[in-house]
Amino acid sequence: MTDIVVLGSTNMDLVAYVEKPPQRGETVTGREFRTIPGGKGANQAVAAAHAGGTVSMIGAVGNDAFGTRLRSTLEHSGVNTDHLRTVEGPSGTAHIVVDDEGGNAIVVVPGANATVDHLVPGDEVLISSADALLLQLEVPLAAVVASARAARAHGVRTILTPAPAQPLPPELLAVTDLLVPNEHEAATLTGRTDPREAATALLDSVPEVVITLGSSGSLYATRGAQPLTVPAPRVTAVDSTGAGDTFVGALAVALGEGRPVREALAWASAAAALSVQRPGASASMPYRSEIETQYAS
Template sequence: MSGIVVVGSANIDQVFSVDRIPSPGETVLSHGVSTALGGKGQNQAVAAARAGAKTCFVGAVGADNFGEMVRAGLTADSIDVTQLRTSHKPTGTALIAVDGTGENTIIVEPGANSEVTVLTSADAAAISAASALVMQLEIPLKTVVEAARVAQAAETLVILNAAPIQELPRVLLDALDVLIVNEHEAADLARDNDVAPELEGLGQRLLALVPTVIVTLGSKGASLHRVGSAEVLVPAHRVTAVDATGAGDTFCGAFAAGVIEGMSADDALRFAVAAASISVENHGAVPSIPLRAAIETRAKESRQQVTD
């Protein structure tokens, strides 16, 4: 297939609304709880599909009601679930607390995601036929490395969102075309690889590891760094944030969708920032991911604000 293959996690999110994120040892009362689709892999697959890309998801769910919810949700977004396997472990679950400003804290039980330990021949074939491979780090690292090497051999664009951050082997870094990290992940990765860890200019220095680096900056937008090119900074849109859950994943999926349809990296960055800005205005991970038309409208509004 042409399009995007996402190899990653699928969870069910249990989201609690709180006045503030509890400190260690503190108990706070929730003002409500909701259940929704989530997990970084599933989020990014949905974001890519809703942004207009043909998308296939490689992952695992349990033989339980939550697994059925994941499969039905992906199918509803026209995502190919042929490579979605069923595990003896329960579907992954995330417990999320969201405060009144939209900030969150998340605890994840991997469950079936931990069973994605090898790629099948069909998984590898799908990756090899894709225009881009998108991955995160909520499944076993050896599978991420294997998928990256399969994609590299097939000249499929390899995009890694290095979250949750961990030490990455050189063989993985060498296979990447695009690395997407937030500021904290960028600093950790720099320290792990003996790159000067000072925050200012960090994205440029990470180019010693990967040819294209994107650093997401939350309310400040995102920056794009490429070997031999000047930094490109796209400011965030002016919005009222209610829930940041899934915003980074929305960014990743939208960016990948933009790139494979032929947008320049700069334009794909603007497209992704617009998508993420809509996500933070809505609650939940998958429920907050916008459709293509809404992203285009937001991006157009942003261009008009710049020229006014």
């Protein structure tokens, strides 16, 4: 099995479902509200565990009811939470509006995630034993850089999702093996809206790039080779929240199992396609048997 460590955020997603999202100054009536465990770090951890990986989570939750539920959800999904800290104060929250076309708008309040600004004793040992380290940008950059450096020191593949999009420091890019932005994040990072041009620009800083393209699939690029585009299954989206994290978690498992890049991308796309047909983030993430069925279809 692929051994994966995730350093990142855990949030409670507060999700309102509406026909159309409100414009500035506008009030709309929603049809449903849910509280769903999420956070990009926790989402990727759950996705990887459901896809068949052995997963451990480094992060923090608050000493509130949300924190208790977030930890329980991870453990129920098979994620090891021995390195998930509990700190004074509120857990992180994400306030999400989902429209009838499956699109979403999100406001994240970091809460306990803001305390994850360094590695604590035992974290580097855990990272050193992994096949891959998954990172995102919903915890302070200092911890992201420190964990990526630890992974590089121990020969562990680092997979970075640059979200929320922000300028990436050279010291982080220098220890990133695979960068996985979506097309909007890639454009923000490079100033280029064409995914192929953006991927080429990103290869100046990292050796491998996967740009996710939503319903159009994904684009893989590495130095010295032509970019590879892999289509996604055609499905009707209900809620795209967490689809990118589902893709990354499944991709990490597939690559760790030694699958060829094209197959790994198609397998990850099958997982993401399943997730967008269900509401919520972690609640929508498919299990390995479901991914295999979708991939084979």
